[in-house]
Amino acid sequence: MLPGALTLDRLEPGSKAQVLSVTGVLPIRRRLLEMGLCPGVTVDVIRRAPLGDPLEVRVRGYLLSLRLDQAAQVSVAALAVAPAAVA
Amino acid sequence: MTSAPAAAPSAIRTIALGGNPNCGKTTLFNALTGLRQKVANYPGITVDKKTGRCTLPDGHVINVLDLPGTYSLVANSPDEQVAMEVLRGLRPDTPAPDVIVAVVDASNLARNLYLVSQLIELRRPMVVALNMSDIANRRGQPVDAVALARELGVPVIPVVGHRGDGVDALKSALTQATVPALPTWLLPEAIATAITTVGNALPALPHAERERFARRLLAQETAADLAAARADPAVAAALANAAADPATVMQADIEARYHWIDAIVARVVQPGAFKPGTTLTDRVDAVLVHPVLGLGVFGLIMATLFVTLFLVADPLMGMCEAAVSWLGELVTGSMDGGTLKSLLADGVFAGVGGVVVFVPQIALLFLFLAILEDSGYLARAAFLMDRLLSKVGLHGRSFIPMLSSFACAIPGIMATRTIESRNERLATILVAPFMSCSARLPVYGLLIGAFFGAAMFAGTPYEPYIWLIQGGIMLACYVLGILAAVVTAYGCKLFLGKGAVTPFILELPTYKLPQPGEVVRQMWSNTAKFLTKAGTIIFCLSIVLWAMAYFPRLPNEKILEVTNRHNTTPVVIPADATPERETEIRNARASEIDSAVAGAQLEYSISGRIGHVIEPVIAPLGSDWKIGGGLIAALAAREVFVSNLSVVYSVGNVEDDQTPLDEAIRADTYDNGKPVWTPMVAVSLLVWFVLAMQCISTTAIVRRETGGWSWPLFQLVYMNVVAYGAALITFQVGSRIFGG
Amino acid sequence: MDATTQNIITAVVLLLAASYLGWRAWSTLRGKKTGCGCDKCPAVKSEPKKTP
Numbered sequence: 001m002l003p004g005a006l007t008l009d010r011l012e013p014g015s016k017a018q019v020l021s022v023t024g025v026l027p028i029r030r031r032l033l034e035m036g037l038c039p040g041v042t043v044d045v046i047r048r049a050p051l052g053d054p055l056e057v058r059v060r061g062y063l064l065s066l067r068l069d070q071a072a073q074v075s076v077a078a079l080a081v082a083p084a085a086v087a
Numbered sequence: 088m089t090s091a092p093a094a095a096p097s098a099i100r101t102i103a104l105g106g107n108p109n110c111g112k113t114t115l116f117n118a119l120t121g122l123r124q125k126v127a128n129y130p131g132i133t134v135d136k137k138t139g140r141c142t143l144p145d146g147h148v149i150n151v152l153d154l155p156g157t158y159s160l161v162a163n164s165p166d167e168q169v170a171m172e173v174l175r176g177l178r179p180d181t182p183a184p185d186v187i188v189a190v191v192d193a194s195n196l197a198r199n200l201y202l203v204s205q206l207i208e209l210r211r212p213m214v215v216a217l218n219m220s221d222i223a224n225r226r227g228q229p230v231d232a233v234a235l236a237r238e239l240g241v242p243v244i245p246v247v248g249h250r251g252d253g254v255d256a257l258k259s260a261l262t263q264a265t266v267p268a269l270p271t272w273l274l275p276e277a278i279a280t281a282i283t284t285v286g287n288a289l290p291a292l293p294h295a296e297r298e299r300f301a302r303r304l305l306a307q308e309t310a311a312d313l314a315a316a317r318a319d320p321a322v323a324a325a326l327a328n329a330a331a332d333p334a335t336v337m338q339a340d341i342e343a344r345y346h347w348i349d350a351i352v353a354r355v356v357q358p359g360a361f362k363p364g365t366t367l368t369d370r371v372d373a374v375l376v377h378p379v380l381g382l383g384v385f386g387l388i389m390a391t392l393f394v395t396l397f398l399v400a401d402p403l404m405g406m407c408e409a410a411v412s413w414l415g416e417l418v419t420g421s422m423d424g425g426t427l428k429s430l431l432a433d434g435v436f437a438g439v440g441g442v443v444v445f446v447p448q449i450a451l452l453f454l455f456l457a458i459l460e461d462s463g464y465l466a467r468a469a470f471l472m473d474r475l476l477s478k479v480g481l482h483g484r485s486f487i488p489m490l491s492s493f494a495c496a497i498p499g500i501m502a503t504r505t506i507e508s509r510n511e512r513l514a515t516i517l518v519a520p521f522m523s524c525s526a527r528l529p530v531y532g533l534l535i536g537a538f539f540g541a542a543m544f545a546g547t548p549y550e551p552y553i554w555l556i557q558g559g560i561m562l563a564c565y566v567l568g569i570l571a572a573v574v575t576a577y578g579c580k581l582f583l584g585k586g587a588v589t590p591f592i593l594e595l596p597t598y599k600l601p602q603p604g605e606v607v608r609q610m611w612s613n614t615a616k617f618l619t620k621a622g623t624i625i626f627c628l629s630i631v632l633w634a635m636a637y638f639p640r641l642p643n644e645k646i647l648e649v650t651n652r653h654n655t656t657p658v659v660i661p662a663d664a665t666p667e668r669e670t671e672i673r674n675a676r677a678s679e680i681d682s683a684v685a686g687a688q689l690e691y692s693i694s695g696r697i698g699h700v701i702e703p704v705i706a707p708l709g710s711d712w713k714i715g716g717g718l719i720a721a722l723a724a725r726e727v728f729v730s731n732l733s734v735v736y737s738v739g740n741v742e743d744d745q746t747p748l749d750e751a752i753r754a755d756t757y758d759n760g761k762p763v764w765t766p767m768v769a770v771s772l773l774v775w776f777v778l779a780m781q782c783i784s785t786t787a788i789v790r791r792e793t794g795g796w797s798w799p800l801f802q803l804v805y806m807n808v809v810a811y812g813a814a815l816i817t818f819q820v821g822s823r824i825f826g827g
Numbered sequence: 828m829d830a831t832t833q834n835i836i837t838a839v840v841l842l843l844a845a846s847y848l849g850w851r852a853w854s855t856l857r858g859k860k861t862g863c864g865c866d867k868c869p870a871v872k873s874e875p876k877k878t879p
Binding site for chain 2: 047
Binding site for chain 3: 423425426427428430623624626627628630631634723783
């Protein structure tokens with residue numbers, strides 16, 4: 001992945017994005033794909049847990065919760081970006 | 088689309104329910120089997136095997152197997168591994184089912200169909216149970232079952248598991264189960280070629296299966312399959328030459344399936360006006376999972392639980408107490424004094440009764456837990472807790488076993504089987520007993536009730552808030568346990584290291600109103616288990632403990648000795664005393680002597696002698712030998728602490744009536760008149776019970792789940808050392824600050 | 828009920844209670860099915876077999 005590419009973990013709650021690719025170790029990659037995070041799929045970022053991790057997203061109509069380090073393996077193209085929350 | 092012929096009715100012996108976690112599989116299993124179910128174990132692996140029996144409309148009885156929930160037949164955990172193995176017929180102990188019932192969550196169709204796509208490849212008769220149709224309809228996205236059946240080539244039966252709708256139709260459909268036709272999934276040409284090449288190197292397999300197996304080898308789905316296949320040089324060569332990277336093959340395969348799935352979903356689901364964020368679940372989640380609000384709500388729920396335990400349970404407990412003493416009086420009232428009478432009154436009724444009075448509190452606890460679980464709230468709580476837990480080396484998925492441990496550590500420890508990482512699983516098992524289990528509740532109830540109740544606060548400005556204070560102290564006990572767990576887990580992380588990184592991918596199921604029937608059933612079942620335990624182990628232990636406190640009997644010389652010692656000071660009767668006053672004074676002396684004799688008898692008994700032996704060890708904690716006896720007895724079951732005290736105080740009670748245990752405790756004094764039990768003693772005991780490992784059954788389970796004695800013994804020593812130290816410090820420091 | 832009868836009955840009851848406890852303790856340590864208040868699971872231990 002190119003450094004600086006946008007990944008799922010960097011999105012703010014309220015953003016919408018399209019999955020471009022999934023990388024990483026084979027078993028985790030497989031599980032991410034099997035759960036529906038395939039290239040071309042639209043993902044809505046719903047919220048982050050307290051302290052920021054894990055992340056809750058909606059994909060293919062259901063709610064999925066994943067750790068930031070796994071979300072970082074999903075590179076995305078932003079469709080609608082929410083403004084970053086004021087810390 | 089052509090399909091293979093259906094399975095003949097009489098040929099169905101076993102069906103298996105397969106599906107994603109949270110798709111309502113278990114509710115459907117319950118609806119099919121009613122009470123005719125049992126839980127066993129798959130040999131060689133620690134996963135539960137749930138089987139049951141179901142009667143079909145034609146009267147034929149079949150076996151139903153409830154498989155662990157899985158997202159894919161490429162397994163990520165022992166649970167999923169078992170589901171895969173059973174479905175593929177790889178387990179000698181469990182033959183492949185005659186019909187597969189694919190339980191699909193209609194409100195989550197796309198992802199659920201992924202597993203279905205894999206089940207289709209198993210080439211077995213299948214039926215789809217389209218569950219949760221009510222939720223899908225309510226969302227405005229109903230699923231057309233008929234259309235879906237046409238797309239898949241198998242019967243599709245809409246069911247609403249928790250209402251039992253559609254279950255009969257499902258049973259009838261089993262005889263119409265068909266082997267669905269294989270869909271064609273489009274793969275990029277390079278990959279298709281690679282698959283064909285490898286397929287050609289597998290002449291041993293039937294033609295139809297070659298390409299499927301080849302794809303699985305190329306995508307490296309199962310290490311075992313791959314290793315076995317590579318043993319054949321032709322296959323190894325084909326794989327090496329295939330020029331297809333496993334990740335690419337895997338991704339192409341998964342994407343192809345989802346293309347197929349998306350097309351089906353488009354044809355089968357009405358494009359409803361489903362706006363994300365507007366379902367009730369989403370709106371409730373906005374509050375419950377909010378970083379600040381969510382934790383606040385969680386804290387509030389927990390606090391409410393504890394306060395309710397005291398507030399609501401208290402009057403109920405009073406009724407239980409009255410019932411027990413009435414019963415005791417009924418049975419023993421007319422008996423002549425003697426061994427049997429004492430056994431019944433001081434042994435059985437005191438011992439068992441002492442614990443049974445806590446049933447209201449325990450039942451209430453179970454009720455709460457059942458409601459939390461059934462409503463779907465627990466998954467949210469796990470989500471909230473994951474970050475916190477992962478900082479100490481635990482897992483969001485550890486949260487649910489930990490919460491179960493609040494009822495009893497044993498199912499909590501067994502629930503850790505869903506945790507994939509060995510280190511995280513071990514850490515969770517080690518800390519589970521710190522979660523105050525329901526067996527500790529009688530102990531907490533007794534100590535808190537006796538020392539922080541009316542006796543302490545009557546007449547003070549705090550009096551109206553007694554139940555609040557009591558609830559607060561109990562909450563503090565639970566919190567102490569949690570803190571100890573967190574610290575221990577952090578220690579594990581430091582010493583054991585991080586272990587394999589595992590994906591925390593947890594689905595958050597839709598909220599539902601807890602089903603009253605299910606919740607009450609769970610509460611009743613757990614309470615019944617507690618009562619059974621009381622009726623058996625605690626009953627027998629009370630008898631044995633009674634015997635230990637009753638025998639050996641004081642020889643007459645000793646009785647005389649005590650009597651004489653008390654009579655050295657003459658009875659003083661004022662000159663102007665009335666006859667009634669004189670009788671009063673003489674009676675007072677007589678009962679003083681009786682008490683002393685009873686006390687001596689107690690010390691002379693086996694229980695007394697054991698207690699005195701360990702007294703030096705526990706005295707720094709503020710406990711005397713009677714308490715010590717209780718602590719030892721508690722090793723069998725924590726509740727027995729209460730029973731033992733009840734028995735001992737009853738045997739030592741000179742009155743013929745049953746004094747409630749909390750009064751007896753408060754009234755007990757040493758020879759020098761100093762009270763045996765002070766609030767600080769109670770606090771120190773509370774600290775001990777929160778932290779100590781005192782349950783042999785739990786140790787046995789830890790031994791089984793960790794496969795050896797080293798971890799359970801470590802846990803035993805570690806926890807008890809910590810408990811001793813903490814109780815020691817509490818008492819020594821506390822009594823200096825707060826007195827006595 | 829005179830004292831001797833009481834004593835005899837007591838002795839019998841005591842013996843039965845102690846045997847029951849002994850049996851439970853022995854079963855638990857041998858790792859049999861759990862019998863302690865849990866709703867979901869008690870699993871029967873069986874001999875591990877080889878899985879292919």
